[in-house]
């Protein structure tokens with residue numbers, strides 16, 4: 430296993446550290462098709478356009494995530 434560890438270290442060292450430079454990748458919400466109960470995370474959708482439901486093809490509705498406050502009032 431010594432060889433594997435060495436290889437892995439070399440790989441990590443050669444990985445560019447600018448990997449996380451694409452800004453914040455936090456999800457702001459998700460797209461829903463309420464008819465089909467299909468959900469697509471906004472991070473999984475390319476661009477700003479609402480995607481079509483993979484089930485029925487209708488335009489999906491964007492729903493903001495409640496956030497990390499945890500308050501449901």
Ligand SMILES: [Zn+2]
Pocket residue numbers: 462463464465466467482483484485486487
């Ligand atoms: Zn649908």
